[in-house]
Amino acid sequence: MMTNMRLSLVAxxxxxxxxxxxxxxxxxxxxxxxxxxxxxxxxxxxxxxATTAQLVDANGKxxxxxxxxxxSNGVTLKVTVAxxxxxTHGVHLHEKxxxxxxxxxxxxxxxxxxxxxxxxxxxxxxxxxxxxxMDAAEGAEASSTYQVAGVAMGGTGxxxxxxxxxxxxxxxxxxxxxxxxxGNSGDRxxxxxxxxxxxx
Numbered sequence: 001m002m003t004n005m006r007l008s009l010v011a012x013x014x015x016x017x018x019x020x021x022x023x024x025x026x027x028x029x030x031x032x033x034x035x036x037x038x039x040x041x042x043x044x045x046x047x048x049x050a051t052t053a054q055l056v057d058a059n060g061k062x063x064x065x066x067x068x069x070x071x072s073n074g075v076t077l078k079v080t081v082a083x084x085x086x087x088t089h090g091v092h093l094h095e096k097x098x099x100x101x102x103x104x105x106x107x108x109x110x111x112x113x114x115x116x117x118x119x120x121x122x123x124x125x126x127x128x129x130x131x132x133x134m135d136a137a138e139g140a141e142a143s144s145t146y147q148v149a150g151v152a153m154g155g156t157g158x159x160x161x162x163x164x165x166x167x168x169x170x171x172x173x174x175x176x177x178x179x180x181x182x183g184n185s186g187d188r189x190x191x192x193x194x195x196x197x198x199x200x
Contacts, residue, residue, distance in 0.1 A: 090185030097165020
């Protein structure tokens, strides 16, 4: 009888240990924790994915694109375009996200939220939308990259996706960086909608 009691006690203790083990939460493996932490760090530091806007000529034909990306420094715009006349061309951000040819007057004036005058060489300037000139060679693709500091794609403050939207316009002539309001840069010959007006 004593042997039977001992066997019953051993069985009860073993069953209790088994139940306890089943209820104990499993600790994640060390490499799983490291992978999760690495993924979180990458998500926090990775810039927003680039978006692309089509650049069209006065006839509405696609001739290039504007690749947009955003990080803590502002918005980066990479403009790539084919078929521009050879020479130097003014490039500006405009206040409305509408590109209706042939003259692209629908894009409005230069983006100028601080109400300054045109041009980096103007003591009363520059517009926030004043960008550097782009050079194009005959029959070759032209490309320029612009870092627009203190600007965001959306949210509050100086944002491209505001109520009116925004566009990028390429002009027929070089910007002289000082003549208000447009740098004497001539006709608007190409346009890209960076952000359309809200609700339309």
